Each structure stands twice: as structure tokens, then as C-alpha cells.
Amino acid sequence: MVRAGVVALLLAALVGACSRPDLEGLDEGEAGEVAQVVDGDTIVLESGLRVTLVEIEAPFGDAPYASEARAGLERATLHRRVRLAYGGLKRYAPRQPAATGEDQAQPSAAQSEQSAAPAETALAHLFVRSEGGRWIWVQQALVSQGLVRVRTRKENHARAAALLAAEAQARAAQRGLWALREYRVRNATALANDADSLPRSCGRGPFLVVEGRVRQASVSDTRVYLNFGEAGDYGADTTIGIYGDAVAAWRAEGPAFASYENKQVRVRGRTANRGGPLICADHPQQIEVLN
Numbered sequence: 001m002v003r004a005g006v007v008a009l010l011l012a013a014l015v016g017a018c019s020r021p022d023l024e025g026l027d028e029g030e031a032g033e034v035a036q037v038v039d040g041d042t043i044v045l046e047s048g049l050r051v052t053l054v055e056i057e058a059p060f061g062d063a064p065y066a067s068e069a070r071a072g073l074e075r076a077t078l079h080r081r082v083r084l085a086y087g088g089l090k091r092y093a094p095r096q097p098a099a100t101g102e103d104q105a106q107p108s109a110a111q112s113e114q115s116a117a118p119a120e121t122a123l124a125h126l127f128v129r130s131e132g133g134r135w136i137w138v139q140q141a142l143v144s145q146g147l148v149r150v151r152t153r154k155e156n157h158a159r160a161a162a163l164l165a166a167e168a169q170a171r172a173a174q175r176g177l178w179a180l181r182e183y184r185v186r187n188a189t190a191l192a193n194d195a196d197s198l199p200r201s202c203g204r205g206p207f208l209v210v211e212g213r214v215r216q217a218s219v220s221d222t223r224v225y226l227n228f229g230e231a232g233d234y235g236a237d238t239t240i241g242i243y244g245d246a247v248a249a250w251r252a253e254g255p256a257f258a259s260y261e262n263k264q265v266r267v268r269g270r271t272a273n274r275g276g277p278l279i280c281a282d283h284p285q286q287i288e289v290l291n
Helices: 002-018 066-077 099-103 110-113 138-143 160-170 188-197 245-253
Strands: 027-039 041-044 049-051 081-086 122-128 135-137 207-213 217-218 223-227 241-242 266-273 277-278 287-288
Touching: 027 122, 049 138, 066 122, 066 138, 081 138, 081 277, 099 188, 099 217, 122 277, 135 138, 138 160, 188 207, 188 266, 188 277
Parallel strands: 049 122, 241 277
Antiparallel strands: 027 041, 027 081, 041 049, 081 122, 122 135, 207 266, 217 223, 223 241, 266 277, 266 287
């Protein structure tokens, strides 16, 4: 009887463990059913809440593999119950464009409707329950299948290590988008030859994953450059740039900037042309130091 009671307790514990997702390091959020999949990293719940899946970047629009990424998220989540969880910034609301001139003085009815406060977007990790009752972390599943790349932000990087490990396996196996030339890891030295194809602003630049050896670190209170070039020509070589408040935050959270010198690294971020390619960074999780 005692043994039977112990078995019953163990079974009950297992059932209880399966009834909730593993939220270690995250705060539990809303639950609901997925009513729409917008693209490879965005869904809408039946409640109307729009959700962006944090720490990943899916191809979108007309980009190669965008339709496959969206289809993969749809297969995993559409019309299924999900649970949100948060590991950083929880909400994002786009800014309203400022009205000027006559529009500001006498807005029309249509303009008034368009200028209503935009709906907030939840920035969350997503968990979906399988038919067998097991909870699946959607971000990790998408990364493992090569449907998306890892993209952390300074406000959301709670599970970067696990996602980067999953991406490394997918990349090594050339799964999904990793089989395409457009998403290959770029060589920092070779990228310098393509600077003219990049825009002047990181905000408009492509999201790239780049590998190379950092040769020099130039550090000030508000500006840091990690240069990949042998000659140290910041106007021509591929460079990682960290600016403003991000410099102090990086010092408090991450490795010393000088520690990157002579290290082989993999960096990911939006990239611009500032004479040479400039990869804009604002938090340490964007740089992996490689063996």
C-alpha cells in the first residue's frame, strides 16, 4: 500500500509538471488561443493582443524563406492554446507621427481616427502545449528548425544562451534558412568589400551575422569601436560600434571591451556603411567569443 501510494504521488507530480511550461527565469503571462499568424515571429491572440516573439528574427515580406518561416509558426501555433512569458520589456507601442501645420490645427475625422493611440504589442516568449500534453518553447523550436535566427535586444535577452546553442546546431546542419546564401555567416574581412551596398544608417541596414578576429578596441566614455582590420583603419575596415548610454550599461553587464582584442567572435546586428561596414551593437549578448 505504501509503495502504491508513492507511485501515485510520483505520477501526480509528473502530470503536474507537464501541466505547466518551464518558465525558469521568466515571468508568467497571459494565456489564450492563437487566432492569426502575421509572419514568422508575430501572432495575434483571440483577445486581439498582438504578440512579437522576442529573441528571434524571422525573414519577412519578400525576403527569402519568409513564407516558410510563417508557415512553420502557423503549423506550431495556429488555433492552439498558448502561454506567454516575459523576460524583459513586456510591451511596445509605436510612436504616433507628430501632426504639423493645418493638420495640427484642424484634423479631419479620418485623421483623428488614424491618430488614435496605436495598439500595444506584447514582447514575449511563447509556449504551446502539444497534443501529448508536453509544453514546447516555440522560440527554441523555430530556431532548431532553421526557420529563424537569434536576435537579442538590450531589453530582451533572458534566454540568449539556450537559443544560441540551438542555432549553432541548426547552422552546422544547414537546416532551413541556413542553407541559403542570403543568410550565411559573413566573414568580417570580406564584408569590408561590400560596404557600398549598405545604407548609411544602421536602422535601415540588414541584420547580419558576422565572424572575425577583433584586432583593436578603441574605448571612450560614450563611444567604443571594435575593429576587425589589421591596419586599424576605422574608416574602411569592418567595425562593431557601441554608443551613448549603451557603453555604460555594457560595462556594468558584460566583459571589458579590451578583452575582445585578438579574440575570434561572432557578432549579430544591423549593419551600415560608415566608410567601412559598421555593425551596431548595444548589449553584450550580441557578441559570442568563439573557441
